[in-house]
Amino acid sequence: AQTVTQSQPEMSVQEAETVTLSCTYDTSENNYYLFWYKQPPSRQMILVIRQEAYKQQNATENRFSVNFQKAAKSFSLKISDSQLGDTAMYFCAFTVYNQGGKLIFGQGTELSVKP
Amino acid sequence: DVKVTQSSRYLVKRTGEKVFLECVQDMDHENMFWYRQDPGLGLRLIYFSYDVKMKEKGDIPEGYSVSREKKERFSLILESASTNQTSMYLCATLRREQGIYEQYFGPGTRLTVT
Numbered sequence: 719a720q721t722v723t724q725s726q727p728e729m730s731v732q733e734a735e736t737v738t739l740s741c742t743y744d745t746s747e748n749n750y751y752l753f754w755y756k757q758p759p760s761r762q763m764i765l766v767i768r769q770e771a772y773k774q775q776n777a778t779e780n781r782f783s784v785n786f787q788k789a790a791k792s793f794s795l796k797i798s799d800s801q802l803g804d805t806a807m808y809f810c811a812f813t814v815y816n817q818g819g820k821l822i823f824g825q826g827t828e829l830s831v832k833p
Numbered sequence: 834d835v836k837v838t839q840s841s842r843y844l845v846k847r848t849g850e851k852v853f854l855e856c857v858q859d860m861d862h863e864n865m866f867w868y869r870q871d872p873g874l875g876l877r878l879i880y881f882s883y884d885v886k887m888k889e890k891g892d893i894p895e896g897y898s899v900s901r902e903k904k905e906r907f908s909l910i911l912e913s914a915s916t917n918q919t920s921m922y923l924c925a926t927l928r929r930e931q932g933i934y935e936q937y938f939g940p941g942t943r944l945t946v947t
Contacts, residue, residue: 727873751934763923763938809875813934818883819864819927820891821936823875 720745722810724824731800732832738785739795739827741810749815752786754795757826758806766808769793800831836860837939839924845945852911854942856924864927865907866936867891867899869920876923882907914946 722743731737743752754766769777769786776784781801785794793812797804810824840855858865864883868876878891880899888899896918900908911918924939 722875724875753935755938761921761941763925763941765935768935811876815934818881818889819929819934819936820866820878820881821868821876821925823868823877825873825875 720747720812720814720822722812722822722824724810724827726827727825728828728830730830730832731797733800733802735800736796736798737800737829739797739808739810739829741793741795741824743791743793743810743812743822743824745791745812745814747814750812751815752784752793753811753813753821754782754784754793755809755811756804756806757809758803763809767795797829802831802833805829805831837924837926837937839922839939839942841942842940843943843945845947846911846914847947848915850911850914850946852914852944852946854909854911854922854924854944856907856909856939858905858907858926858937860926860928860937861904862926862928862937863904864929865901866925866927867897867907867909868923868925869893870923870941871920879909879922914944916946918944919946920944 752769781798811821836859866881867879882888882901898910925936
């Protein structure tokens with residue numbers, strides 16, 4: 719079975735500090751993509767960052783970066799210089815290449831950034 | 834910009850009613866998806882479609898059906914709504930080009946079945 723586990727249901731961080739959200743996954747496939755999605759209180763789900771499994775280099779997008787450990791099947795998200803607008807539900811997800819793009823999601827981590 | 838719209842943000846229906854949730858996209862994407870979001874469970878795939886009139890069951894298809902008569906429109910149907918179908922429903926499309934593999938989501942429909 720393909721699964722994604724986010725073990726931190728809730729987290730909080732002070733504004734301007736750094737926070738790391740954890741994610742582990744399980745698949746027997748070798749070609750897949752990993753994602754972090756953000757869902758602010760307004761509910762529109764948006765992509766934060768994407769990682770192709772065949773790439774060893776960790777993806778970065780401005781203040782967002784990942785630590786991708788393929789052997790350990792771990793995919794954590796680091797948010798640097800946290801801002802109030804980062805307050806949201808964050809979902810880790812993956813899709814196997816050539817399986818139609820179906821996403822397998824984790825349970826989500828609710829992040830609160832405090833002023 | 835990709836635009837995915839859903840017909841209603843909030844919907845209240847009675848047990849036993851037939852419910853239609855509509856999703857429309859404007860980017861000519863082939864693959865479209867319906868997910869259900871529940872607290873503590875994340876998002877779970879109900880159905881997806883990879884072409885007009887083509888569909889495939891996801892992880893939780895029971896109690897649901899879908900329709901894709903036109904490429905831009907993907908409908909989720911609850912044949913006889915039940916209270917355990919009270920949830921947030923999200924539609925998504927897939928962009929798959931030039932090495933980019935990304936789903937775009939609609940704003941969601943919060944359905945309450947009483």
